Amino acid sequence: MKRLIIANWKMNGSIHLIQEFRSLKKIPGTEAIICPPACYLPLFSDTLMKFGAQNCHHANNGAFTGEISALHLKELGCTYVILGHSERRTQFNETDSVVNHKAAKAIEHGLTPIICIGETYAERHENRFEQALLSQIDRSTHGLPRHQYVIAYEPIWSIGTGLVPTSNDIQTVINLIQQRLGTHTPIIYGGSVNDKNAADLSNIPGLNGILVGGASLNVTTFQSIIDAFQA
Numbered sequence: 589m590k591r592l593i594i595a596n597w598k599m600n601g602s603i604h605l606i607q608e609f610r611s612l613k614k615i616p617g618t619e620a621i622i623c624p625p626a627c628y629l630p631l632f633s634d635t636l637m638k639f640g641a642q643n644c645h646h647a648n649n650g651a652f653t654g655e656i657s658a659l660h661l662k663e664l665g666c667t668y669v670i671l672g673h674s675e676r677r678t679q680f681n682e683t684d685s686v687v688n689h690k691a692a693k694a695i696e697h698g699l700t701p702i703i704c705i706g707e708t709y710a711e712r713h714e715n716r717f718e719q720a721l722l723s724q725i726d727r728s729t730h731g732l733p734r735h736q737y738v739i740a741y742e743p744i745w746s747i748g749t750g751l752v753p754t755s756n757d758i759q760t761v762i763n764l765i766q767q768r769l770g771t772h773t774p775i776i777y778g779g780s781v782n783d784k785n786a787a788d789l790s791n792i793p794g795l796n797g798i799l800v801g802g803a804s805l806n807v808t809t810f811q812s813i814i815d816a817f818q819a
């Protein structure tokens with residue numbers, strides 16, 4: 589499969605930035621997917637870019653003020669949806685069970701959920717990270733077809749901090765995920781990815797791509813990251 593280079597703009601970006609991203613070049617062996625704030629999603633439908641959302645609701649429709657359903661996202665032309673990002677888990681109390689229901693609904697409507705998991709700093713340093721990750725995997729992916737979602741490993745201590753686990757440490761987590769889920773589920777890494785470390789990350793066996801936050805807000809930097817993952 590193509591390696592997924594996913595831009596999570598979070599609550600950033602602008603109409604101007606979308607215009608700049610129109611110059612993004614397609615690179616063999618990679619698939620760039622832009623996940624802007626939901627209000628900008630319609631602006632991507634007349635571009636050649638693949639795009640996705642940063643969240644969805646677990647119902648099709650109803651009295652859920654401010655929410656967006658997987659059905660709406662599909663209608664706009666989204667192909668992916670990020671679910672269970674640690675910022676949503678901590679800021680909006682999103683549990684593994686909620687993530688699981690959202691992912692099931694996304695799959696039902698033909699979207700590919702990118703299910704985020706990741707350990708805290710304490711869990712890593714007290715050597716409890718494997719247990720924490722396995723628990724998130726088991727609960728968030730329960731009952732989902734393993735080839736229809738992506739797992740994004742994002743250590744919470746790495747997000748926006750400039751700290752990146754060693755390639756060996758990422759490899760250990762990839763092995764752990766594969767022992768649990770088999771090899772049909774694509775695994776990507778997120779956390780302080782930039783144009784300096786992308787080449788090293790691209791060499792990690794079994795890593796199917798990356799989820800980029802801050803460094804995805806500059807088209808030149810993001811293009812360099814994609815280039816580093818060229819087949």
Ligand SMILES: O=C[C@H](O)COP(=O)(O)O
Pocket residue numbers: 596673742746747748749778779780781799800801802803
């Ligand atoms: O979804 C992206 C991650 O939270 C990583 O963010 P970051 O690249 O700014 O560390």
